[in-house]
Amino acid sequence: xxxxxxxxxxxxxxxxxxxxxxxxxxxxxxxxxxxxxxxxxxxxxxxxxxxxxxxxxxxxxxxxxxxxxxxxxxxxxxxxxxxxxxxxxxxxxxxxxxxxxxxxxxxxx
Amino acid sequence: xxxxxxxxxxxxxxxxxxxxxxxxxxxxxxxxxxxxxxxxxxxxxxxxxxxxxxxxxxxxxxxxxxxxxxxxxxxxxxxxxxxxxxxxxxxxxxxxxxxxxxxxxxxxxxxxxxxx
Numbered sequence: 001x002x003x004x005x006x007x008x009x010x011x012x013x014x015x016x017x018x019x020x021x022x023x024x025x026x027x028x029x030x031x032x033x034x035x036x037x038x039x040x041x042x043x044x045x046x047x048x049x050x051x052x053x054x055x056x057x058x059x060x061x062x063x064x065x066x067x068x069x070x071x072x073x074x075x076x077x078x079x080x081x082x083x084x085x086x087x088x089x090x091x092x093x094x095x096x097x098x099x100x101x102x103x104x105x106x107x108x109x
Numbered sequence: 110x111x112x113x114x115x116x117x118x119x120x121x122x123x124x125x126x127x128x129x130x131x132x133x134x135x136x137x138x139x140x141x142x143x144x145x146x147x148x149x150x151x152x153x154x155x156x157x158x159x160x161x162x163x164x165x166x167x168x169x170x171x172x173x174x175x176x177x178x179x180x181x182x183x184x185x186x187x188x189x190x191x192x193x194x195x196x197x198x199x200x201x202x203x204x205x206x207x208x209x210x211x212x213x214x215x216x217x218x219x220x221x222x223x224x225x
């Protein structure tokens with residue numbers, strides 16, 4: 001079945017630095033979605049990418065969908081303490097979403 | 110934006126009892142809702158897809174007699190953990206999609222279940 005791999009599992013970042021989290025799917029996806037879960041909270045939808053090679057930005061967050069629609073990345077620039085949490089990618093291939101393992105981000109002030 | 114309400118947020122129960130968790134879509138109709146389970150520091154594991162007016166579709170390895178799902182209306186799905194045991198302790202989250210297959214999910218706040 002469809003599997004979505006996400007790395008790294010943990011990311012410790014100095015405030016102000018950049019980082020990237022990556023997702024790879026074993027199959028071609030119809031779309032990929034990104035969610036953020038704050039500690040103790042529930043996942044919140046961030047964005048959806050549909051087109052091959054698509055790039056979308058939300059302030060300091062840049063999301064990219066690969067040309068083959070099998071991988072995606074989230075790049076955060078100038079990390080802030082408000083970026084703390086776990087970022088999940090979720091790939092949609094068949095009738096359901098498959099979530100990656102998540103990247104848990106901690107920030108050193 | 111779409112709002113999904115989940116209740117209760119926390120529940121502690123004794124081993125052998127049953128617990129019902131409710132998931133409501135407050136401002137849209139959800140033909141399909143999804144129930145996830147999340148262990149500490151792990152990803153979301155889809156347990157079942159709840160379909161309004163029909164039987165739920167369970168993922169492989171999920172006991173349908175253990176986790177009873179009822180999708181009574183377009184805005185309400187319930188998950189009942191029957192004869193709960195300590196290993197059922199977990200974070201259970203429901204979600205719903207406004208427009209259906211492959212579209213973004215709106216999650217409830219989750220229910221932290223502790224079975225003693």
